[in-house]
Amino acid sequence: MSLSCSGLSVTYGARKALTNFNLAVAPGEVRALIGPNGSGKSTALQALAGLIRPDEGRADIDGAPIAVMSRRDIARRLAFLPQQPSAPDEMTVGQLVRQGRFAHVGLFRSYRPEDEAAIAWALESTGLSDFAERGLNELSGGERQRAWISAALAQEAQTLLLDEPTSFLDIGYQIEVLDLVHRLSRDRGVSIVMAIHDLNQAMSICDRISLLNHGMLAFDGEPRDLAATGLIEEVFRVKGQFVQIAPHAPPHFDVELARWTSPPS
Amino acid sequence: MSHAPQTVSRAPVWFVPTSVAVAVLSIMLAVFIGVVDIPPADILAALQGHGSAEAKSIILDIRLPRILTGMLAGIHFAVAGLILQMITRNPLADPSIMGVSQGATLAVSLFLLLTVYIDNPGSNTLAELPIAWLPGVGAVGGLAAGAVIYLLAFRQNLGPLRITICGIAVGAVLHAVAIGLIAGWGSARIEILLEWLSGSLYARSWRHVMFLLPFTVVGLSLLPLLRRSLDLLRFDAPVARSFGLGYRFHFSLALALSCSLAASAVGVVGPIIFVGLIVPHLARLLAGRRFTLVLPLTITLGIVVVTLGDLAGRVLGQAEEVPIGVITAIFGVPVLIALLRRVP
Numbered sequence: 083m084s085l086s087c088s089g090l091s092v093t094y095g096a097r098k099a100l101t102n103f104n105l106a107v108a109p110g111e112v113r114a115l116i117g118p119n120g121s122g123k124s125t126a127l128q129a130l131a132g133l134i135r136p137d138e139g140r141a142d143i144d145g146a147p148i149a150v151m152s153r154r155d156i157a158r159r160l161a162f163l164p165q166q167p168s169a170p171d172e173m174t175v176g177q178l179v180r181q182g183r184f185a186h187v188g189l190f191r192s193y194r195p196e197d198e199a200a201i202a203w204a205l206e207s208t209g210l211s212d213f214a215e216r217g218l219n220e221l222s223g224g225e226r227q228r229a230w231i232s233a234a235l236a237q238e239a240q241t242l243l244l245d246e247p248t249s250f251l252d253i254g255y256q257i258e259v260l261d262l263v264h265r266l267s268r269d270r271g272v273s274i275v276m277a278i279h280d281l282n283q284a285m286s287i288c289d290r291i292s293l294l295n296h297g298m299l300a301f302d303g304e305p306r307d308l309a310a311t312g313l314i315e316e317v318f319r320v321k322g323q324f325v326q327i328a329p330h331a332p333p334h335f336d337v338e339l340a341r342w343t344s345p346p347s
Numbered sequence: 348m349s350h351a352p353q354t355v356s357r358a359p360v361w362f363v364p365t366s367v368a369v370a371v372l373s374i375m376l377a378v379f380i381g382v383v384d385i386p387p388a389d390i391l392a393a394l395q396g397h398g399s400a401e402a403k404s405i406i407l408d409i410r411l412p413r414i415l416t417g418m419l420a421g422i423h424f425a426v427a428g429l430i431l432q433m434i435t436r437n438p439l440a441d442p443s444i445m446g447v448s449q450g451a452t453l454a455v456s457l458f459l460l461l462t463v464y465i466d467n468p469g470s471n472t473l474a475e476l477p478i479a480w481l482p483g484v485g486a487v488g489g490l491a492a493g494a495v496i497y498l499l500a501f502r503q504n505l506g507p508l509r510i511t512i513c514g515i516a517v518g519a520v521l522h523a524v525a526i527g528l529i530a531g532w533g534s535a536r537i538e539i540l541l542e543w544l545s546g547s548l549y550a551r552s553w554r555h556v557m558f559l560l561p562f563t564v565v566g567l568s569l570l571p572l573l574r575r576s577l578d579l580l581r582f583d584a585p586v587a588r589s590f591g592l593g594y595r596f597h598f599s600l601a602l603a604l605s606c607s608l609a610a611s612a613v614g615v616v617g618p619i620i621f622v623g624l625i626v627p628h629l630a631r632l633l634a635g636r637r638f639t640l641v642l643p644l645t646i647t648l649g650i651v652v653v654t655l656g657d658l659a660g661r662v663l664g665q666a667e668e669v670p671i672g673v674i675t676a677i678f679g680v681p682v683l684i685a686l687l688r689r690v691p
């Protein structure tokens with residue numbers, strides 16, 4: 083397993099945000115993490131990245147416990163994209179992406195050609211090659227989001243944790259990011275855990291899916307099996323059904339809107 | 348793979364030499380202009396060790412050490428302010444408002460008060476005042492205040508904003524205690540204290556230069572080692588940590604460096620306010636996106652501001668010179684307001 087955790091529990095003060103969370107991600111696997119707002123997705127990702135210390139349980143990366151690894155050691159193996167990161171005002175896209183190489187260059191080593199190549203690749207993969215000189219505060223929300231994805235890519239880690247990477251993107255870039263995720267996993271064997279709100283995108287991109295509800299794992303398995311459980315309707319409190327659109331595609335969740343069923347009176 | 352894009356803006360080559368030239372120019376002005384008029388030829392002779400005894404004494408024993416002390420103090424305040432603003436991510440962070448100056452003030456007041464009674468009870472002879480101890484005492488007080496703020500902040504696991512507020516609160520308390528002490532005391536030594544409090548370069552000697560120099564050398568030579576961690580400390584802690592930085596260690600290191608620079612300077616020249624606040628802003632304004640320029644510009648501008656400020660104080664006041672701290676306070680406010688209007 084490239085990334086795993088068992089029995090992770092996290093509390094913020096008195097509030098329990100994550101209870102007994104388990105996860106095992108194989109090399110090259112894409113894992114979607116879904117659940118309602120406040121269900122503990124970001125908390126789980128932060129605990130997996132070693133950014134918050136769990137009250138109980140442990141997380142391991144490449145078989146070694148994260149709790150005892152140095153930050154740089156972790157960063158060489160695992161890159162993490164926070165949900166709403168903020169950057170210093172005057173920073174440019176290029177400078178942000180450069181920070182992604184810190185895990186490799188450290189405090190003293192100078193940037194080598196392979197570092198510059200990784201930065202160029204990261205910018206190119208997110209369609210930002212022409213934006214390197216632009217200030218982050220001169221970007222649209224989606225462009226900024228892509229700059230952060232790019233910084234995480236520049237880290238060239240074999241495990242990638244993405245907290246809602248597509249939430250500010252237009253549909254074109256959403257698909258581009260999902261394609262990128264797919265390519266990284268298949269071409270480079272990168273393991274990816276991704277919190278994502280679009281259920282159908284989650285179903286179609288991931289190999290396995292984890293569903294969180296009130297900080298507890300409600301489902302862990304293949305998308306097709308999730309469709310068969312009826313958990314989605316229950317956890318998200320919606321009405322709808324899974325429909326098979328294409329023979330080999332994962333089932334598509336078709337949500338029912340109240341205004342379609344109740345005509346104006 | 349296409350060609351690597353230029354991810355670091357190149358600085359124009361003339362930028363740093365120009366700022367160095369301006370710094371040198373301001374130092375030369377400060378050497379050549381003074382209350383006592385000395386012909387330039389005599390000054391040049393004195394600098395080479397020749398010339399009249401009077402010129403030599405004025406230039407080598409009075410002006411030069413005073414200017415050098417100011418230079419070093421300017422560098423200390425400016426760099427300390429820059430580091431503090433970066434790591435607290437607060438554009439208004441400044442050692443003079445965040446406890447370090449106030450800690451030094453309290454230590455110096457306490458020290459003067461105690462020595463009155465310990466050294467020679469009952470007498471108030473100014474001649475015997477232990478002025479030589481002031482820099483050391485002030486520096487220790489400033490560092491102690493820094494340590495208190497640090498402990499408070501990390502005990503509670505406070506974020507950078509809280510550290511700033513914590514620093515201001517601790518500073519306010521220390522300041523109040525020091526003022527209470529001074530008010531309830533009223534001995535002849537208050538004059539020394541007031542002179543020190545206003546931030547002054549009056550009568551600073553080679554001894555003061557030698558006191559500051561080790562801090563300057565160690566501090567500035569640590570900066571290249573801190574370059575990348577300072578870059579990362581400008582992010583939120585979780586982001587910096589996920590990029591691979593041991594946040595707490597590097598934050599502590601940067602804070603300790605900033606406090607040492609500020610405390611040693613406060614000890615020697617008293618709290619010269621606004622230099623640590625304004626110089627980094629000016630440097631950033633001039634540097635724009637060329638981050639690599641911010642530090643060198645902060646250093647040279649720190650020199651320029653203090654040197655010219657002190658020169659202005661000497662020339663404006665003539666025999667009754669205006670302390671540099673008063674000059675920076677008076678000119679600092681409009682500059683600060685102008686800067687705040689430009690910064691979004």
Ligand SMILES: Nc1ncnc2c1ncn2[C@@H]1O[C@H](COP(=O)(O)OP(=O)(O)OP(=O)(O)O)[C@@H](O)[C@H]1O
Nearest residue numbers: 094097099117118119120121122123124125126165
């Ligand atoms: N720093 C914090 N301090 C206190 N409580 C927190 C903190 N962060 C999150 N919580 C709480 O923990 C629970 C889980 O939050 P988390 O951010 O993990 O949810 P999420 O699944 O990522 O939600 P979203 O879909 O809105 O991003 C929520 O009830 C939230 O209010």
Ligand SMILES: [Mg+2]
Nearest residue numbers: 123124125165
């Ligand atoms: Mg979240």
